[in-house]
Amino acid sequence: SGEGFKKFFKNKNVKRVGASLLCGVVAGAVMLGTFYAGVNVLGIGSSKSNYEISTVSTAVPSSAVVSDNSVDIAGVSMDVSSVAEAALPAMVALNGTTTVTSNSYYGIFGGTQSREAATSGTGIIVGKNDTELLIVTNAHVVDNVNDLQCVFADNQSVSATVKGSKSDKDIAVVAVNLSDISEDTLSKIAIAELGDSDDIKVGQQVVAIGNAVTTGIISALDKSITVNNITFSGLFMTDAAINSGNSGGALLDASGKVIGINFAKTSEDGVEGMAYSIPVSNVRELIDSLMNRETRTKVNTSEASYLGISAMDITSSMASQYGYPQGILIRQVVSGSAAEKAGLGAYDIIVSFDDQSITSFAGLQSTMQYYKAGETVTIEYYHLEGNQYVLKSTQVTLDKKNE
Numbered sequence: 001s002g003e004g005f006k007k008f009f010k011n012k013n014v015k016r017v018g019a020s021l022l023c024g025v026v027a028g029a030v031m032l033g034t035f036y037a038g039v040n041v042l043g044i045g046s047s048k049s050n051y052e053i054s055t056v057s058t059a060v061p062s063s064a065v066v067s068d069n070s071v072d073i074a075g076v077s078m079d080v081s082s083v084a085e086a087a088l089p090a091m092v093a094l095n096g097t098t099t100v101t102s103n104s105y106y107g108i109f110g111g112t113q114s115r116e117a118a119t120s121g122t123g124i125i126v127g128k129n130d131t132e133l134l135i136v137t138n139a140h141v142v143d144n145v146n147d148l149q150c151v152f153a154d155n156q157s158v159s160a161t162v163k164g165s166k167s168d169k170d171i172a173v174v175a176v177n178l179s180d181i182s183e184d185t186l187s188k189i190a191i192a193e194l195g196d197s198d199d200i201k202v203g204q205q206v207v208a209i210g211n212a213v214t215t216g217i218i219s220a221l222d223k224s225i226t227v228n229n230i231t232f233s234g235l236f237m238t239d240a241a242i243n244s245g246n247s248g249g250a251l252l253d254a255s256g257k258v259i260g261i262n263f264a265k266t267s268e269d270g271v272e273g274m275a276y277s278i279p280v281s282n283v284r285e286l287i288d289s290l291m292n293r294e295t296r297t298k299v300n301t302s303e304a305s306y307l308g309i310s311a312m313d314i315t316s317s318m319a320s321q322y323g324y325p326q327g328i329l330i331r332q333v334v335s336g337s338a339a340e341k342a343g344l345g346a347y348d349i350i351v352s353f354d355d356q357s358i359t360s361f362a363g364l365q366s367t368m369q370y371y372k373a374g375e376t377v378t379i380e381y382y383h384l385e386g387n388q389y390v391l392k393s394t395q396v397t398l399d400k401k402n403e
Contacts, residue, residue, distance in 0.1 A: 051128065051178045055191045056090050056256045078205040078254040084213045086256050089153045090125045090192035091209055091249060094137055094160065094174065096145035099362050119145055122210035122249035123174055124192050124258060127291065132175040133189075134291050136261065137248030139165040139172040144363040150176050156185045161297075164290035167357030168230055170263060171283050173290035192250060194287075195257030197236075197279035206238060206253065208262055208277075210246025219274060230326070235276045236260050242275035251277040293355075296370035303372035306401035308337020313360045314349060325382045325389055327351035328361045342396040344381065349389065352380035373400035 097116045121141030127134045135150065142148060142162050150160040158180045165172030178186075204218045220237040238251065242262045251260030260277030280287075310332040319326040327349040333340045344350075350358050354377040358364050371377065376397045382389035 051186060053125075053128065053133075053186060053189060053191050054089075055193055056087050078207070080205075080207055080215050083207050083252055083254065083256045084209060086190070087192065087207070087209050087250060087252055088213075089188060089190040091153065092123045092125060092135060093120060093151040093211065094123045094135075094141055094145075094148060094248065095120045095151060095157075096142075096148040098145050116146075120211075120245060121247045122245065122262070123150065124248070124250045124261070125189060126192055126194065126258075126287070128178065128191065131178055132295065133178055133181065134163075135160070135174040135176065136287055137172050137174060138170045138261065138263065139167045139357055140170055141248045142172050142174060143167060143357060144360050144366065146366075148174070150174065152181075152185050152189050154185055154188045156182065161295055163295055164293045164355060165357050166286060166290075166355070167351075167359060169283055169286055170232065170278065171261070171286055171290070173287060173293075175295050192258050193256075194280045194284065195253055195255070195259045197259040197281040200236065200253070200259055200279070204253070206240055206251050206259070208238070208240040208242055208246060208249065208251050208275075210242070210249030210262060212241075212243070212246060214241040214246075216240030223276065225276060232263070232276075232278070234279060234282050235263065236279055237274050237276055239274060242277070298369045299372060304401045305368050305371050305373045305375070305398040306338065307364075307368070307396070308334035308339045308399060309344065311350070311361050311364075315360075325349050325351060326359055327382070328358060328364060338396050338399040342379065342394045344379070344394065344396075345383075347384050349382040350379060351382065351391075352378075352393075354378060368398075371398060373398050 096119055098119045099116060119141075121137060123135040123137035123141070125133060126136050143165055145162075148160045148162065149157045151157045158176050160174045160176045163173045163175050181189075200218055200221065202218055202221060206216060206218060208214045208216070216239040218236055219239050222233075223235045223237045224231055224233040225235065226232075236251065236259075238260075240251070242249075246262050249262040250258045251262055253259050258280055260279055261283070263276040263278050309330050311328045311330050314324050314326050314329050316326055318324065330339070330344060330346055330348045330350065333345055350364065352358055353364060353367050354371070356367050358367065374397065376395055378393055379396050380391065380393045383392050384390075
């Protein structure tokens with residue numbers, strides 16, 4: 001119930017976990033620039049830059065050409081080794097660190113303990129504009145990740161920036177400055193092409209590529225799974241092995257086109273030996289939207305933005321155990337702050353900031369470093385109405401933090 005919820009978060013141990021942290025974060029207005037209408041995405045359109053990158057589909061032999069490694073299932077021939085060889089240059093590793101917070105019951109006052117943990121996943125090069133290489137991956141691969149690095153097929157590593165992510169779709173787009181990539185590396189990478197996943201049939205042979213190459217078939221269509229109280233619908237089920245390192249990688253058809261984005265999450269009622277992939281046709285518009293977002297950089301302290309809340313994380317385990325939305329729960333709102341003016345209040349759970357998924361207070365702080373005081377953004381949050389949480393949104397004009 002709503003009252004039970006409030007009592008739970010008034011518990012002293014919970015208070016220790018959610019120590020008051022005011023969300024005043026350095027942010028500012030310096031940006032890398034705005035995308036142009038002529039973004040070269042998936043081989044479509046044109047680019048004025050001199051950065052030439054091949055596409056995967058031009059390197060894959062016709063599916064009619066059958067080799068010793070070919071498999072013919074459901075009338076579709078696939079040369080697995082040729083598809084994998086052509087597609088690997090379009091795959092990248094996305095590495096970084098994330099802050100892991102755990103409860104501590106030792107000592108007189110208890111509290112929390114934090115540590116940095118390595119994280120990794122896979123991304124797919126899907127396009128470029130005049131200044132950036134664009135990579136699609138799962139949101140959970142890059143959300144709340146520090147020092148994000150993109151490692152190309154030749155093992156060269158370059159700093160990367162998250163352009164945007166949507167956790168409820170588990171899709172994110174990452175950008176790498178083309179000027180940071182050596183000519184030698186540019187000659188060794190490729191751009192993948194998105195296929196039409198609406199035409200996929202059960203029994204069709206597929207190749208999953210991440211930090212490993214596996215093959216299998218489409219076992220089922222339009223599957224739904226629930227993970228951490230979020231239901232993902234319209235998924236492919238496949239028996240091609242997809243582990244955590246392959247998350248965000250590509251599910252390919254016989255022509256080497258991307259038909260799915262590997263989704264290495266376990267269903268709460270999952271089937272052993274099966275994995276899931278997000279059909280690209282289901283998220284094509286979202287990918288295009290994220291690719292066309294502004295790319296921001298951290299800015300100086302003189303333009304620090306301030307929301308004016310103290311908050312605590314609703315972790316995935318808490319969300320699963322108590323049925324609450326995953327995000328950050330507001331414990332207190334500062335009088336006269338941007339949050340109060342926007343109508344945010346105690347027990348609201350923030351889940352999105354300027355269309356960026358928010359799953360932790362650290363993630364909100366990280367995101368706000370790219371926004372200056374005075375900017376107006378949309379915040380999505382769950383508000384408790386009776387015994388249910390209802391998703392709402394509000395426009396917030398960020399304050400400047402007073403020193």
